[in-house]
Amino acid sequence: MIAPKKITITVNGQICEGQQGQTILEIARANNIYIPTLCYLKGLTPWGGCRLCIVEVEGNPKLVPSCATPAVDGSKITTHNERIVAQRKATLELLLSERNHICPICPYNKGDCGLQHQAISHGITGIRYPYLYPALPVDVTGRYFGMDHNRCILCTRCVRTCDEIEGVHTLDVANRGIKSQIVVDMNTTFGASDTCTQCGACVVNCPTGALFDKAAAFRGQWTSCQQVYTTCTECPVGCGLMVHTKENRIVNVWGDPNSPVNTGHLCVKGRYQIWAEPRERITTPLIHGQPATWDEALATIAQAAKAKKEEKALLVAPRLTNETAAAVARVANTVGQVAMFVGTNEAALCADPSFSEEALRKLQDADAIILLGVQPSRDHGVVAARIRVAVRKRGAKLLIFHARKSDLDAYADVAANVVSLESKLWNKVKAVLAGSQRPALLYGPHAMTPIGVTVMERLIGILEANPGGEPLLLGLPISPAALAMSKAGIPAVEEVGPWLDAKSLKYLHIVVGDAPDGGASLLEEKYVPALLGQIACVVVQASYRSALTEKAHVVLPSTLWCEKSGTITNVEGRCLPLRPVVPVAGEARDDQAILERVFA
Amino acid sequence: MKKTPVKKPARKSEATASAATAPAATPKVKVATMWLSGCSGCHMSLLDIDERILELAKHVDILFSPIVDIKIEDMPKVDVAIVEGCVNNTDQEHELKMLRERAKVLIALGDCAVTGNVPSLRNQFTARDCLSRAYEQTESTQIACIPNDPVVPKLLPRAHPLQEIVKVDLHIPGCPPDADTIWYALTELLAGRIPQFHEKNMRYD
Numbered sequence: 084m085i086a087p088k089k090i091t092i093t094v095n096g097q098i099c100e101g102q103q104g105q106t107i108l109e110i111a112r113a114n115n116i117y118i119p120t121l122c123y124l125k126g127l128t129p130w131g132g133c134r135l136c137i138v139e140v141e142g143n144p145k146l147v148p149s150c151a152t153p154a155v156d157g158s159k160i161t162t163h164n165e166r167i168v169a170q171r172k173a174t175l176e177l178l179l180s181e182r183n184h185i186c187p188i189c190p191y192n193k194g195d196c197g198l199q200h201q202a203i204s205h206g207i208t209g210i211r212y213p214y215l216y217p218a219l220p221v222d223v224t225g226r227y228f229g230m231d232h233n234r235c236i237l238c239t240r241c242v243r244t245c246d247e248i249e250g251v252h253t254l255d256v257a258n259r260g261i262k263s264q265i266v267v268d269m270n271t272t273f274g275a276s277d278t279c280t281q282c283g284a285c286v287v288n289c290p291t292g293a294l295f296d297k298a299a300a301f302r303g304q305w306t307s308c309q310q311v312y313t314t315c316t317e318c319p320v321g322c323g324l325m326v327h328t329k330e331n332r333i334v335n336v337w338g339d340p341n342s343p344v345n346t347g348h349l350c351v352k353g354r355y356q357i358w359a360e361p362r363e364r365i366t367t368p369l370i371h372g373q374p375a376t377w378d379e380a381l382a383t384i385a386q387a388a389k390a391k392k393e394e395k396a397l398l399v400a401p402r403l404t405n406e407t408a409a410a411v412a413r414v415a416n417t418v419g420q421v422a423m424f425v426g427t428n429e430a431a432l433c434a435d436p437s438f439s440e441e442a443l444r445k446l447q448d449a450d451a452i453i454l455l456g457v458q459p460s461r462d463h464g465v466v467a468a469r470i471r472v473a474v475r476k477r478g479a480k481l482l483i484f485h486a487r488k489s490d491l492d493a494y495a496d497v498a499a500n501v502v503s504l505e506s507k508l509w510n511k512v513k514a515v516l517a518g519s520q521r522p523a524l525l526y527g528p529h530a531m532t533p534i535g536v537t538v539m540e541r542l543i544g545i546l547e548a549n550p551g552g553e554p555l556l557l558g559l560p561i562s563p564a565a566l567a568m569s570k571a572g573i574p575a576v577e578e579v580g581p582w583l584d585a586k587s588l589k590y591l592h593i594v595v596g597d598a599p600d601g602g603a604s605l606l607e608e609k610y611v612p613a614l615l616g617q618i619a620c621v622v623v624q625a626s627y628r629s630a631l632t633e634k635a636h637v638v639l640p641s642t643l644w645c646e647k648s649g650t651i652t653n654v655e656g657r658c659l660p661l662r663p664v665v666p667v668a669g670e671a672r673d674d675q676a677i678l679e680r681v682f683a
Numbered sequence: 684m685k686k687t688p689v690k691k692p693a694r695k696s697e698a699t700a701s702a703a704t705a706p707a708a709t710p711k712v713k714v715a716t717m718w719l720s721g722c723s724g725c726h727m728s729l730l731d732i733d734e735r736i737l738e739l740a741k742h743v744d745i746l747f748s749p750i751v752d753i754k755i756e757d758m759p760k761v762d763v764a765i766v767e768g769c770v771n772n773t774d775q776e777h778e779l780k781m782l783r784e785r786a787k788v789l790i791a792l793g794d795c796a797v798t799g800n801v802p803s804l805r806n807q808f809t810a811r812d813c814l815s816r817a818y819e820q821t822e823s824t825q826i827a828c829i830p831n832d833p834v835v836p837k838l839l840p841r842a843h844p845l846q847e848i849v850k851v852d853l854h855i856p857g858c859p860p861d862a863d864t865i866w867y868a869l870t871e872l873l874a875g876r877i878p879q880f881h882e883k884n885m886r887y888d
Binding site for chain 1: 791794797798799800801803804806807808841844846847851853854855856858879880881882885886887888
């Protein structure tokens with residue numbers, strides 16, 4: 084590759100170095116020269132719509148938008164003078180008069196709003212133009228966020244985010260001129276949209292309050308919040324979270340822009356489901372459903388745990404921290420059986436746990452992506468976003484082998500919902516993969532079925548025959564910590580019923596942790612409710628109430644993701660930190676501490 | 684404000700600006716305040732200048748105000764008129780125009796006066812629909828009747844910020860503007876200067 088040519092420009096008399104192809108704004112920012120912007124956002128295609136970043140280039144009679152103008156070697160640029168500032172002020176006044184910007188009733192006031200910030204810093208007290216007061220709709224049909232067109236300045240940051248980061252292109256601009264409006268799909272609502280993934284990236288990137296989070300609205304300005312960085316524990320990707328907190332409450336959750344895993348992007352699980360869903364939290368120990376003290380609960384457990392070693396068992400959810408997993412491994416010798424309950428076909432995936440280093444970064448560069456028995460748009464939203472962008476923006480090939488349909492099928496070169504071994508399909512697969520230099524094969528639990536294994540063997544055969552580079556292999560379980568916990572030596576079971584049936588248990592300890600369903604999924608399996616009924620003492624360690632905690636003899640309250648400290652290991656083998664964001668609710672205790680106390 | 688009666692050393696800082704240094708013999712500045720479609724929060728914010736109001740009283744006579752017992756017909760000529768709220772009905776329009784005629788300087792105080800703010804939310808609907816919602820369709824309505832007595836001022840088709848009705852000399856945005864901002868604006872005017880607002884003494888919310 085040829086290194087880009089170095090260029091030098093003069094900005095406000097200051098000599099600034101940059102590279103050929105960089106815009107004036109990029110070079111100015113890199114040299115700590117401030118140019119006001121509204122529609123510009125690093126990482127998105129420049130739009131040049133807001134006209135706040137206009138600058139004067141010597142020799143050019145017009146003011147140019149610095150965000151969209153490539154710098155020319157030797158040019159002399161002025162960012163602030165009377166003419167430029169007067170035009171910026173006029174632009175801001177037009178923006179303020181065009182729609183109904185009523186700051187006192189907006190949740191993004193007091194410093195959160197880019198438009199307000201720019202208008203105030205430009206000293207705009209009143210405006211010279213008539214206010215238009217248009218009648219505009221507000222869409223609050225979305226589950227987690229809404230759109231208020233009254234506050235929209237049509238900067239299209241949401242449109243570009245939706246297209247270039249999440250890759251679904253749900254949002255776009257309809258109509259022309261003053262009637263322009265952001266639309267969802269073909270002018271429907273967020274609630275009715277069938278393409279919106281509810282990742283909420285558009286809300287984070289909206290410079291005004293036009294897109295707003297429902298759960299965060301009016302809970303405090305994020306600019307007045309504390310930011311705590313932690314890790315999402317909802318899937319094995321392990322995205323970095325930036326949690327805004329105020330007065331020991333979570334105000335909002337954004338992606339951590341500095342995380343090497345997700346670089347600021349999140350899916351609906353990390354962005355909203357972990358905190359913005361109403362769930363019934365357990366804050367005290369319960370004995371037969373009645374609140375009790377820890378001493379009473381532990382005494383009850385100690386009485387029941389006097390059973391023989393082989394009459395006791397420990398069943399854990401595949402979502403524990405590395406430290407808790409180590410504690411489970413340590414206490415394993417005091418109980419007859421230890422197991423981790425995982426989803427269908429996940430046990431095979433965990434049988435030989437391997438991590439794929441730098442997989443998420445490599446995935447961004449892949450030129451052919453194969454999905455085998457894995458459904459990222461449901462289970463690993465950030466991976467799905469990378470795949471969509473790779474396919475739609477960089478022309479990567481996409482091949483999907485999965486029984487379930489997903490939104491990714493629409494972009495796929497090959498989407499085989501029913502895998503056949505007929506040569507027509509495989510010739511096409513070979514044709515699509517031919518010439519691929521950086522292929523990536525992502526496989527999930529369903530790659531472990533007999534047909535899945537056959538397809539995998541064929542695919543690897545094709546990839547090895549290709550002259551391209553070593554394929555990226557990434558095993559993606561659904562359970563967040565299944566791989567790391569397998570590595571810690573905890574055996575996985577897919578069917579809890581037969582596992583329970585094989586022993587005559589008197590004491591069963593289930594660690595559900597902060598699973599959002601409170602462990603209710605265990606009861607979905609046939610015979611499990613009946614088998615649990617036969618055990619003299621069932622202890623459940625969980626954060627949320629569920630059908631399982633209703634059945635338990637003793638319930639111990641465990642801490643949530645936002646109250647924990649420790650580490651988790653993601654599919655790349657990265658050891659990622661969990662940091663306490665808010666104080667522990669009620670009498671909840673950490674899973675590790677509870678296990679060590681109970682099995683001391 | 685050309686014939687400013689009070690001369691003070693030039694000072695930028697609103698918090699330290701004091702009118703105490705002015706000679707006592709100069710005639711006081713005549714001030715009117717008016718409360719149109721607003722929540723009175725801006726008047727509250729004016730009172731929030733706390734003990735500085737005693738300083739202000741040395742240099743200012745408030746001749747017309749919601750808290751001065753005076754009839755609208757007796758509105759005096761003033762040097763400075765401070766108006767809170769936007770113009771929503773025929774009476775307000777009439778009063779504001781009257782005040783403009785009698786005032787040398789007219790200040791739009793607060794977002795309602797400057798932009799229309801919350802009262803302007805009704806501009807997306809017709810006046811008839813707004814009245815109907817308020818008097819006929821509320822959950823507690825028992826006898827649906829839109830007041831039509833000629834004594835009751837007529838609602839204008841839409842709410843107007845002051846600048847759409849009269850010439851405004853100074854806008855002070857904020858909902859409400861901070862007491863310090865109001866104090867700064869008043870002391871600057873008393874000193875014969877036009878206030879220059881900066882980021883720290885401006886707000887829209």
